[in-house]
Amino acid sequence: MPILKSKLGEFTALSKLDNFTKNHIAPLFEVTPLEWDQVERKKPRTLDEHLKSFCNKLKNKWPSDNCFIDTHLLKWEGTDNTTKIDFIFDKLSECQIAPIPVVRVTSSTQFIRTINSIKNNLPVVEIAFRVTPNDVTSPEFGEHLDTLLKYIHIEPSQVHLIFDLIDSNFSSVEEITESILGILEVFPFWADWKSFTIAGTAFPSSSSIKEGTFKFNRNEWRSYKSLVKRLQKESFSRSVNYGDYSIVNPEYFEFNPKIMKASANIRYTHNDLWVVAKGKALKKAIDYLQYKKLSKEIYNSGLFLGERFSQGDLHLAKCVRDEEGPGAPSTWNWVGHNHHFTKVVSDLFANQTLILSIL
Numbered sequence: 001m002p003i004l005k006s007k008l009g010e011f012t013a014l015s016k017l018d019n020f021t022k023n024h025i026a027p028l029f030e031v032t033p034l035e036w037d038q039v040e041r042k043k044p045r046t047l048d049e050h051l052k053s054f055c056n057k058l059k060n061k062w063p064s065d066n067c068f069i070d071t072h073l074l075k076w077e078g079t080d081n082t083t084k085i086d087f088i089f090d091k092l093s094e095c096q097i098a099p100i101p102v103v104r105v106t107s108s109t110q111f112i113r114t115i116n117s118i119k120n121n122l123p124v125v126e127i128a129f130r131v132t133p134n135d136v137t138s139p140e141f142g143e144h145l146d147t148l149l150k151y152i153h154i155e156p157s158q159v160h161l162i163f164d165l166i167d168s169n170f171s172s173v174e175e176i177t178e179s180i181l182g183i184l185e186v187f188p189f190w191a192d193w194k195s196f197t198i199a200g201t202a203f204p205s206s207s208s209i210k211e212g213t214f215k216f217n218r219n220e221w222r223s224y225k226s227l228v229k230r231l232q233k234e235s236f237s238r239s240v241n242y243g244d245y246s247i248v249n250p251e252y253f254e255f256n257p258k259i260m261k262a263s264a265n266i267r268y269t270h271n272d273l274w275v276v277a278k279g280k281a282l283k284k285a286i287d288y289l290q291y292k293k294l295s296k297e298i299y300n301s302g303l304f305l306g307e308r309f310s311q312g313d314l315h316l317a318k319c320v321r322d323e324e325g326p327g328a329p330s331t332w333n334w335v336g337h338n339h340h341f342t343k344v345v346s347d348l349f350a351n352q353t354l355i356l357s358i359l
Contacts, residue, residue: 001068001162001197001243002341003028003250006054009333010246011061016311016338021345028068028102028128028162028199028243029058031088033081047074051084055091063097068128068160070102082107083114093122100160102128103152105135105144112151119152126194127152128160133168142188156192162243165200166250170219177226185236198224199243203274205251209265213277213297220244221344222272225351242348247274247336262329264290266316267336269343270303282329291326295319305343312338 004010006029014027034050035043044050058067069088074081085101092099101115101124118124129148135141149156163183170176180198184190202219224242231237247267264279264287277297279290298304299320307317312335318324327335 001026001028001199001241002246002337002344003030003164003199003243004246004337005030005032005248006057007032007330007333008057009330010337011057012330012334013312013337013341015061016334017341018310021310021342024345024348025341026066026068027062028070028130029054029099030073031069031071031084032073047081047084048087051087052091055088055095058092058099059095059097063095065098065100067099068102068162069099070128070130072102072104080108080110082111085111086114086118089118089122089124098123100124100126100128102130102162103148104130105141105148107148109151112148115152119154126158126160127154128162130162130164132164132166136163136183136187145188156189157194159193160195160197161193162197162199164243165198165220167201167203167245170200170202170217170223173219173222173226176219177223177230180223180227181230181234184231184240185234190236191238195241196238197241197243198227199245201245201248201250203245203247203249205249209276209278211263211278211280213275213301216274216276218269218272218274221347242344244344246340264288264294264329264332266291266294266298266332267340268298268301268303269336269340270305271347275301275303288326288328291332292319292322305339309346310339310342312336312342 002025004027014025017025031051031054034047044053069085071082071085071088074084089101101118103112103115115127119127129145135144138144149159168176200220202217204216221244228240231240247269261281261283263281266277268275275298277294279294280287282288295316298316305313307314315324315335319326
């Protein structure tokens with residue numbers, strides 16, 4: 001379950017996956033606030049225009065019910081626009097697409113009413129509950145979940161539980177694994193949820209990535225592998241799915257290319273680490289040639305998995321051979337995400353222990 005900010009590059013990455021990988025991915029799309037539209041090359045005038053653009057991207061790039069939609073980021077400027085989820089689901093229903101809406105224990109009563117309306121009027125029979133460490137450590141957590149189930153008139157067997165660790169401290173894999181096990185042992189309705197996903201990331205914030213080529217540990221992935229092996233030995237064992245934030249940090253900020261300059265960078269996932277090659281700011285046309293140099297650094301790093309591994313890898317190899325131009329940040333966005341999605345699914349199926357947890 002990649003948790004994505006519904007950018008064009010992320011949708012493009014999904015659309016270019018092979019069928020096997022597509023069949024084992026259920027993305028969670030976080031609908032962003034009103035912001036620059038990469039397709040239209042302008043900022044939409046209204047929120048409805050922005051949401052129509054989101055629906056069009058989903059329809060064209062991921063026309064499937066197998067995804068989740070979370071509108072929690074639509075709270076800004078003192079206004080709660082999260083109930084716009086009914087606008088999204090109405091638009092998608094016109095295309096015969098019925099994703100799974102995401103609810104939080106902090107969701108407003110008005111939002112819950114909207115979810116009930118969607119469930120009653122559209123072919124939506126499953127819901128997702130997304131909870132955080134702050135939620136699960138609250139003494140009232142079990143009561144909050146029970147209240148949600150009653151308000152929405154739904155059973156745990158119809159609910160996908162997403163335990164989102166966000167960017168928790170993953171520096172000690174064994175410590176966080178032990179902590180998660182302790183939480184799961186007493187988790188309300190533990191055995192009854194339709195599915196249970198552990199998500200999170202150790203990917204650094206963009207501001208902390210310096211110029212040069214660096215490696216960062218994928219400790220959320222290491223923790224998941226440790227958790228699955230430990231959990232299978234426990235009396236309360238059940239299947240637990242894997243989720244992450246792909247090759248970005250969970251923090252959200254609005255990027256406006258009219259006033260902000262991105263830096264050239266390529267992010268590449270390999271086993272238990274990421275390698276990030278970062279250049280200078282992209283101010284002039286000639287600056288985009290940096291991507292040629294950065295792609296060669298990844299290609300020659302000893303970590304490149306080969307051009308047949310994914311469409312993202314093929315594009316990178318073609319760039320090295322000058323069969324593709326240097327591209328732009330949106331190009332390397334889809335390249336990095338496409339490779340990451342393929343790598344995660346490949347790794348899950350490379351280990352029989354983890355296969356059992358995701359089937």
